[in-house]
Amino acid sequence: MSEMPWVLGGIAGYSAGTLAAWYGAWRQRPNDRLVLAALLAAVTVLAIAIGMRWSRAGYGPFLTLFEVLLSNLFSLGLIYALVFWRMPLARPGALVVLPVFLLLGVWITTVPAEPGQLPATYETVWLWIHVGVGKVFLGLCLAATGLAAILLLNRLLKTGNRFTGPASVATLDASVWRLMSVAFVFQSLMLIAGAVWAHDAWGHYWTWDPLETWAFITWLVLGLSLHARLTWQLPLWAGWLLTLVVFCLAFLTFFGVPFSSLGPHKGVL
Amino acid sequence: MSVLQHLSSLRLALAGMVLLGGGALVSYRDPDATVAWLVLPLLLLAVNLIAALLFNPRFRRQHGLLIFHLGLLAVVLLAAYGHMTALKARVELTEGQTFDIDAVTVVRQGPWHPWRRLAAVDFVQGPLQVHYAAGLSRGRTHSRVHFPGAATYPVEIGDNIALKVAGYRFHTTSNKGYSAVLTRADPDTGEHRGAVHFPSYPFHDWKQVNHWTGPGGVSIDLELQLPVPPPETRDWVLESARASGSLKLTAADETVVLKPGEQQPLAGGSVRFEDIRLWMGYEVTYNPVLPWLFSAALVAVLGLGWHFQAKFRAPVPATRSGEETGSGVLSAHV
Numbered sequence: 001m002s003e004m005p006w007v008l009g010g011i012a013g014y015s016a017g018t019l020a021a022w023y024g025a026w027r028q029r030p031n032d033r034l035v036l037a038a039l040l041a042a043v044t045v046l047a048i049a050i051g052m053r054w055s056r057a058g059y060g061p062f063l064t065l066f067e068v069l070l071s072n073l074f075s076l077g078l079i080y081a082l083v084f085w086r087m088p089l090a091r092p093g094a095l096v097v098l099p100v101f102l103l104l105g106v107w108i109t110t111v112p113a114e115p116g117q118l119p120a121t122y123e124t125v126w127l128w129i130h131v132g133v134g135k136v137f138l139g140l141c142l143a144a145t146g147l148a149a150i151l152l153l154n155r156l157l158k159t160g161n162r163f164t165g166p167a168s169v170a171t172l173d174a175s176v177w178r179l180m181s182v183a184f185v186f187q188s189l190m191l192i193a194g195a196v197w198a199h200d201a202w203g204h205y206w207t208w209d210p211l212e213t214w215a216f217i218t219w220l221v222l223g224l225s226l227h228a229r230l231t232w233q234l235p236l237w238a239g240w241l242l243t244l245v246v247f248c249l250a251f252l253t254f255f256g257v258p259f260s261s262l263g264p265h266k267g268v269l
Numbered sequence: 270m271s272v273l274q275h276l277s278s279l280r281l282a283l284a285g286m287v288l289l290g291g292g293a294l295v296s297y298r299d300p301d302a303t304v305a306w307l308v309l310p311l312l313l314l315a316v317n318l319i320a321a322l323l324f325n326p327r328f329r330r331q332h333g334l335l336i337f338h339l340g341l342l343a344v345v346l347l348a349a350y351g352h353m354t355a356l357k358a359r360v361e362l363t364e365g366q367t368f369d370i371d372a373v374t375v376v377r378q379g380p381w382h383p384w385r386r387l388a389a390v391d392f393v394q395g396p397l398q399v400h401y402a403a404g405l406s407r408g409r410t411h412s413r414v415h416f417p418g419a420a421t422y423p424v425e426i427g428d429n430i431a432l433k434v435a436g437y438r439f440h441t442t443s444n445k446g447y448s449a450v451l452t453r454a455d456p457d458t459g460e461h462r463g464a465v466h467f468p469s470y471p472f473h474d475w476k477q478v479n480h481w482t483g484p485g486g487v488s489i490d491l492e493l494q495l496p497v498p499p500p501e502t503r504d505w506v507l508e509s510a511r512a513s514g515s516l517k518l519t520a521a522d523e524t525v526v527l528k529p530g531e532q533q534p535l536a537g538g539s540v541r542f543e544d545i546r547l548w549m550g551y552e553v554t555y556n557p558v559l560p561w562l563f564s565a566a567l568v569a570v571l572g573l574g575w576h577f578q579a580k581f582r583a584p585v586p587a588t589r590s591g592e593e594t595g596s597g598v599l600s601a602h603v
């Protein structure tokens with residue numbers, strides 16, 4: 001049986017969350033509980049979709065663009081739900097994060113859903129470690145980016161604290177960078193695990209193939225951003241913009257590069 | 270301010286990172302670009318970091334951060350040492366063949382590579398099996414190797430599991446195919462047995478041809494004729510036990526087709542087509558620093574985790590003076 005109805009159910013959950021978040025912002029009365037409930041509902045339904053897909057394809061959601069989008073719709077949602085629950089300061093970012101989920105949701109409906117054949121080199125625990133820490137990185141980066149984008153929006157539209165509530169800009173800014181800092185730790189782990197896996201699979205730990213190059217550049221730009229904040233008196237908006245740049249690079253590295261190049265990372269047969 | 274103090278500037282670190290990012294892009298766009306694109310920015314960063322360690326007391330006070338940056342330095346130095354001692358090479362081995370250092374093709378060799386180690390490597394290629402799913406989709410590779418004279422069992426390698434001997438790793442690759450084992454009888458030099466490798470299979474299934482020097486130095490064109498093409502619509506296993514076919518020999522204007530076991534007299538001697546086997550193309554690597562590199566990277570990340578953990582234990586600032594910039598408050602919180 002196809003997993004598609006469950007995927008659509010997950011997208012519906014994210015749509016409900018988006019509506020709840022924006023309606024709350026418009027009324028200046030955040031619907032945090034509703035947003036969290038919608039997130040959790042979406043994540044649960046998407047977990048079922050992944051399970052069904054897994055049993056149909058015979059392997060985990062790691063290979064095709066459809067599978068990677070599906071697994072990220074689930075894992076980014078789960079990580080964001082945790083951040084949303086445990087870090088109230090990050091909640092205004094939901095206004096941007098949930099629409100990003102919707103974007104992924106629309107995208108997944110347009111890509112072919114046929115399973116592929118999992119290369120033998122994917123049968124390793126390093127796949128799980130690499131992909132797992134990578135998802136935590138992207139999830140935290142997305143949470144930071146959502147908050148940074150809302151802070152930028154407030155600044156651009158001169159809406160004061162309309163979308164962010166009573167917390168001071170300094171507090172929110174510090175939250176953005178906390179999330180980015182922890183994301184940096186997980187991103188570093190992702191690079192290490194990837195190098196170990198590459199060495200096991202192909203005998204070399206780093207070859208500057210497209211995926212490795214873009215992952216490294218993303219890591220470097222994030223390291224550079226953390227430094228730039230400490231070194232220069234960067235205006236706050238510039239820091240938020242840097243967060244957006246890092247996320248865009250990471251997004252391209254995750255969802256663009258592996259599917260546009262025929263590198264060994266695709267497991268050429 | 271001394272030169273060293275200038276060298277410790279954090280602005281230089283930023284410049285170094287931008288240069289390193291540029292160097293990475295150059296290496297990616299042009300794989301033949303000189304390593305200087307990466308080495309020079311890394312050198313600049315290393316000097317900058319060492320100077321900062323000496324002259325930046327704030328840096329030294331934050332132990333987690335210190336461990337992280339020292340770890341980064343260790344990673345760069347270890348990677349450089351690894352580059353100098355590493356070997357990257359290829360070798361093709363036919364079932365039944367003993368590893369032979371003369372068959373190795375070097376791809377890249379560090380100037381400090383200890384060659385004598387590879388000369389000591391001794392193993393025999395056993396049976397090979399490569400699984401395919403419909404659509405010529407390669408699945409698992411099984412390669413058995415054993416060690417002559419040693420009291421050890423054969424080992425099975427393939428895909429993520431490399432053969433590890435004398436510090437070298439032998440990785441199976443997608444490059445593998447059929448070989449014809451031939452015995453050349455030459456009145457002057459006697460009998461000599463060897464294997465001719467045909468192009469990678471099934472990738473080049475349509476051109477299973479090669480040249481061979483027969484008895485008396487005669488050049489012979491060989492073509493392996495396989496009766497069935499690789500199945501595209503079902504699962505199958507590439508293995509020599511299931512291989513059948515014949516060998517077409519063309520020397521001067523004369524062509525003969527031999528079945529396994531058949532012999533053909535030729536000018537200057539004779540040739541016997543023994544059987545069809547498989548050969549495996551291995552990627553051979555040597556890099557003595559890998560466990561150290563892994564440990565240094567891991568320690569670096571743990572240091573960073575510790576740093577952030579300590580830094581974030583402090584409460585998030587509720588207000589801040591000069592709200593427009595990002596540096597002051599954070600520094601106060603590290």
Ligand code: HEM
Pocket residue numbers: 181184219220222223224226227230277278279282285286314315317318321325327328334338341580600603
């Ligand atoms: C090679 C020259 C480098 C030097 C001299 C250097 C120096 C420093 C110093 C002094 C700090 C502490 C600043 C403060 O507390 O105000 C710092 C923090 C940091 N550096 Fe570096 N660094 C270098 C390279 C790198 C690289 C290549 C990365 C990673 C891409 C990196 C990532 C970080 C991070 C994540 C922090 C912590 C930021 C924070 O606490 O928010 N550094 N560095």
